[in-house]
Amino acid sequence: MKRINPLFFFGIISFTISSCNISGKTDNGNIEVDSLRIVSLNGTVSEILCDAGLEKQLVGVDVSSTYPISLKEVPKVGHNKKIPIEAVLALNPNLIIGTKEVPTETVEQFRQAGMRVILVDQEYSINGSRNMIKSITDSLKLKVKGDSILKRFDQDIQLVQAFEAENPKPKVLFIYARGTGTMMVGGNNTQVAKMIQLAGGLNVAKDFEEYKPLTPESLVNYNPDVILLFSSGLSSLGDKNGFMEVQGVKQTRAGKEGKIINMDGQLLSGFSPRLPNAIKELHTKIHE
Template sequence: MSLSLRSFAFAAVALPLALTAVPSFSQASEKGNPEASRIVAIGGTVTEVLYALGAGDRVIARDSTSSYPVEVLAKPDVGYMRALSSEGILSQKPDLILSEDGAGPADVIGIFKASEVPMVIIDTPPRADAISRKIEDIGAAVGLSEKAKALADDVEAGLAALKSDVAAVSTKKRVLFVLSTAGGRIMAAGKDTEAGAIIELAGGVNAAADVTGYKPLSDEAVISAAPDVVLTMQRGDHAATADEIFALPAFQSTPAASSRALISMDGLYLIGFGPRTPAAGRELASQLYPEVVKP
């Protein structure tokens, strides 16, 4: 997943910011283990899909970005998906390691691939139209293709309904996703990010679309972006209140500050791009355009 925003901060539910990326390959080129009963799930969306397919009892351990559903928190935590330990995972005696792309470091992934334990890495591009393939790849890896197809169809129907409703929005709002404001430095989401994609899915305009990935913005860039709404995550280091956001000089002259327009949502829900994405997109749209889109 591009940069999974830590302890739960969906650690950047996909923040491709600072860790070595690992080349990804899809389940389509891997056999997986349809009979696996000891699965180590790496990546919050992979874990969420496994539970949605009824395979939660087959998950024996998960990474720290896997926070949904709540019962998964009782499973052993093997660490942050971008800083994995081969010993910690292999000591769980898994018969399948199922991971989102972007897991690392690269040498640890190499150890997994060289081991006798099947490993499948699921491609997770930050696009709504890739969710179905993601779900079906996960289902195929664990022998649940029929259930995965049904779940993927439900997701597609939800996305189509949201697209239809959002089409009725006449004036789109500019939304700036703020990952963090540590030290007064504003880290925002540009294009090719999950955050940018969910903004567009909800009928908004990504106010930082001139940059790519998650990047720090100068005060001048924030002012120029002129967001009508600021979007943040609710947990961990990424959480911020309206008072904190709009006290920053960069935001004080923006349209968002005049109405104190701040929306905060759970990170994995908001930018996980999994089974709950149609609901997350609708919730965001209903807050952006309450007169047009209903929860």
């Protein structure tokens, strides 16, 4: 690996920004956009950077960075909570952008190596998406681009905001799956629970927080109208036919009526600039 000369980065300040305000100081105004070599540690961050015209500046992304599809060709650097430091530094970046979910020790190692680091809050709400777009584009002095993204976002979100108030609300159960050995039910305070609400559904698993293991008994007791999975999760179970063989599924209303639906994981849970599209797609699938 090429050794990094600390003097090259002398005077560059690492800083953290929240979705509401910026702390610290940046000298990004002295760096041409074309000279940026960015590693993104979050799929939604990557989407915003691409929307802002910085896709060519991405030299590495985390595994959740699946959109646009062209990011498939960009080197992957692991998951945002488990980032291999050496692999990132080997890409010779001059800017690392992620969310505050990146472990503190990882951030400190990047800073000790002379890297500039931008961390943003990620709140899973409509305003949270707006704030994230603004925080990233403002920090890179791309306000015009940011305003354009936000204008389009606000126009699109107006078309879907009424879904949340619709009645009746179908009862939806989200199952996170990675094969039959890993199946978890999504409860309160999850990204998908918020998405179900925005799309005019009711998250039926509201008796616990976050995630817990799926059991046949709980599946039957919840008796959802619709069962929702990530597309990758459903595929890991052998698609719809394979999932129907999971114990308890056929005893639910969703199983009896074949209401097993799936969506791309990053689209469904990323709260990215594509949030209006995600709400519309989920609304259509749970109500059709």
